[in-house]
Amino acid sequence: MNSGSQEMRTRRQHPVTQNSPSLAISCTAKLPQDVQISPITGDDERGDFNSNNDSSASGLLKTLHISTRLMDDFLALSKSNTEKDLETCGILGAHLQEKETFYVTTLVIPKQESTSNSCQAINEEEVYAIHSERSLCPVGWIHTHPSQSCFMSSIDLHTHYPYQVMVPEAFAIVVAPTDASRSFGIFRLSDPGGMKILRECQEDGFHPHKGPEDGSPIYELCSNVYQNSNLRFEIIDLRS
Numbered sequence: 646m647n648s649g650s651q652e653m654r655t656r657r658q659h660p661v662t663q664n665s666p667s668l669a670i671s672c673t674a675k676l677p678q679d680v681q682i683s684p685i686t687g688d689d690e691r692g693d694f695n696s697n698n699d700s701s702a703s704g705l706l707k708t709l710h711i712s713t714r715l716m717d718d719f720l721a722l723s724k725s726n727t728e729k730d731l732e733t734c735g736i737l738g739a740h741l742q743e744k745e746t747f748y749v750t751t752l753v754i755p756k757q758e759s760t761s762n763s764c765q766a767i768n769e770e771e772v773y774a775i776h777s778e779r780s781l782c783p784v785g786w787i788h789t790h791p792s793q794s795c796f797m798s799s800i801d802l803h804t805h806y807p808y809q810v811m812v813p814e815a816f817a818i819v820v821a822p823t824d825a826s827r828s829f830g831i832f833r834l835s836d837p838g839g840m841k842i843l844r845e846c847q848e849d850g851f852h853p854h855k856g857p858e859d860g861s862p863i864y865e866l867c868s869n870v871y872q873n874s875n876l877r878f879e880i881i882d883l884r885s
């Protein structure tokens with residue numbers, strides 16, 4: 646009767662989740678019929694970010710999968726801070742599967758100090774210990790903008806830079822519940838443009854950055870991150 650939707654459902658099933666013995670136990674359940682894997686970008690209604698692969702080396706990057714629930718779950722555990730206009734941050738750990746796809750399976754909420762426009766993890770070695778225990782790659786971080794719009798501040802860019810030095814695929818998720826036009830964004834520094842600016846910048850605190858010489862934006866939306874409705878992830882909250 647409705648062969649169109651059948652076809653759509655088949656196309657959305659991702660082969661990796663079906664033949665991944667090492668990861669099957671830790672982060673995927675038995676594949677349900679309605680698993681959905683969808684790219685996140687491509688809906689840049691404001692048009693103020695470039696997620697075009699031509700602007701950087703992102704066409705060569707490995708794919709990353711995050712849980713469909715990640716942003717909502719993170720927002721829920723940030724609630725009491727958000728109500729006080731304080732940021733919250735978390736660090737994302739992933740398994741690399743068959744050398745080609747990162748599955749984000751762990752969100753660690755470190756002990757932290759925050760204001761309305763900044764958030765600083767403390768005792769980060771606790772996070773490193775969890776990652777090394779579980780053989781996870783630190784592929785990115787997530788933080789709220791409780792009252793600001795969805796963008797990467799200069800401090801955010803400096804926080805993000807070492808992640809992207811370590812793992813070229815690393816991304817930063819900004820969750821901005823009060824931004825009506827973009828409630829979340831998944832960003833990375835453009836490479837080489839933005840990476841070079843950050844490598845050479847010695848300033849701290851909030852400060853302006855010049856745009857890269859090649860005319861690219863300093864940071865861009867990721868085009869290689871997918872939301873996966875079948876990916877389980879664990880939250881480890883170190884705050885209490």
Ligand SMILES: [Zn+2]
Nearest residue numbers: 790797798801
């Ligand atoms: Zn921020």
Ligand SMILES: [Zn+2]
Nearest residue numbers: 799846848854
């Ligand atoms: Zn700077």
